[in-house]
Amino acid sequence: MSYEFITVRTEGDKVGIITLNRPKQLNALSPQLMVELGQALKAFDADPAIGCLIITGNEKAFAAGADIGAMATYGFADVYRDDYITRDWETIRSIRKPVIAAVSGFALGGGCELAMMCDFIIAADNARFGQPEIKLGIIPGAGGTQRLPRAVGKSKAMDMALTGRMMDVREAETAGLVSRVVPLDKLMDEALGAALTICGFGQLAVMAAKECVNRAFEGTLADGVMFERRLFHALFATSDQKEGMDAFVNKRQAAFKNQ
Numbered sequence: 045m046s047y048e049f050i051t052v053r054t055e056g057d058k059v060g061i062i063t064l065n066r067p068k069q070l071n072a073l074s075p076q077l078m079v080e081l082g083q084a085l086k087a088f089d090a091d092p093a094i095g096c097l098i099i100t101g102n103e104k105a106f107a108a109g110a111d112i113g114a115m116a117t118y119g120f121a122d123v124y125r126d127d128y129i130t131r132d133w134e135t136i137r138s139i140r141k142p143v144i145a146a147v148s149g150f151a152l153g154g155g156c157e158l159a160m161m162c163d164f165i166i167a168a169d170n171a172r173f174g175q176p177e178i179k180l181g182i183i184p185g186a187g188g189t190q191r192l193p194r195a196v197g198k199s200k201a202m203d204m205a206l207t208g209r210m211m212d213v214r215e216a217e218t219a220g221l222v223s224r225v226v227p228l229d230k231l232m233d234e235a236l237g238a239a240l241t242i243c244g245f246g247q248l249a250v251m252a253a254k255e256c257v258n259r260a261f262e263g264t265l266a267d268g269v270m271f272e273r274r275l276f277h278a279l280f281a282t283s284d285q286k287e288g289m290d291a292f293v294n295k296r297q298a299a300f301k302n303q
C-alpha cells in the first residue's frame with residue numbers, strides 16, 4: 045500500500061516502523077494522515093511475521109498536534125456527525141501487538157496524545173511534551189485529560205492542560221511519562237533494540253502482558269488482578285510456556301513458536 049503522509053518499513057522482517065511524514069507542518073496530524081496511520085497499524089498487526097511496531101517522527105517533531113488549519117472551520121455538526129477523533133484516531137487502541145513511540149522534538153496536543161496511546165514512550169533528549177489546546181480555545185480531545193493524569197498525576201496534568209506549557213524530557217522522565225531517554229542520534233537504535241527484544245519472546249505472552257497492563261488503566265484493582273490471573277493461568281496451556289521454562293531449566297536459549 046502506498047501512503048502520502050506516512051512511510052512504512054520493516055526491520056529484520058520483524059519490526060514494523062511507521063514514520064509520520066509531514067515535515068513542513070511538523071507532522072501535524074491531518075484526518076488523512078490518521079486514516080493512513082490506522083491502515084498501516086492494522087496491516088502490521090495482521091502480519092504474523094511482525095512482533096512489535098514503532099511509531100516515530102523526525103528530529104524536530106514527533107507531531108505538533110492535530111492539524112489546526114484543517115480543524116479551524118469545523119462546526120459542532122461536522123465533528124459530531126463525522127465522529128471526529130473516535131472514528132480515525134483510536135485504531136491504535138485495537139492493536140494487539142506492542143506499539144512503541146520513539147519521540148524526538150515536539151509532541152504536542154494530539155501528538156502527545158498519540159504518543160500516550162502507544163504502549164510506552166522512548167524519548168530523545170530534545171523531546172518536548174505538552175497539551176497546549178487551551179491556547180486555541182479547546183481542550184485535549186484524544187484522551188489527553190485522561191491519560192496524562194494517569195501517567196504523571198493530577199497536579200502536573202492540570203498544570204499542563206491549564207497553562208499549556210511544555211515539559212522537557214527530564215521532567216517527562218521523572219514524572220513517568222517516558223520510559224527511557226537517550227541522545228537524539230541513538231533514538232531509533234534504542235527503540236529498535238527494545239522492539240527486537242520483544243520480538244524474541246512468545247507473541248501470546250507479549251499480547252497477554254500488554255492486555256493486562258492496559259487493564260490497570262481502565263478498571264479497578266480487583267478486576268485487573270483477576271484479569272491478569274486468568275491470562276496467567278491460560279498461558280500454561282501454551283507450548284511457549286513449556287518451551288520457555290524447559291529452556292531455562294536446561295540452560296539453553298528458548299525458541300518460541302507463538303503457540
Ligand code: HXC
Nearest residue numbers: 068069070072108109110111112113152153154176185186
Ligand atoms: C497545523 C502546524 C501545526 C499544527 C505547526 N504547524 N504545528 N500546522 N497544525 N498543529 C505548522 C506551522 O503553521 C508552520 O507552517 C510550520 O508547521 C512550522 O511551524 P512554526 O510555528 O513555524 O515552527 P516553530 O516556530 O519552531 O514553532 C513550533 C511550535 C509551533 C511551537 C510547535 O508550531 C506551535 O505552537 N504549533 C502548534 C502546537 C499546538 O497548538 N498543538 C495543538 C494543536 S490542537 P508554515 O506554513 O507557517 O511554515 C490539537 C487538538 C487535539 O492537537 C485534539 C484531538 C486530536
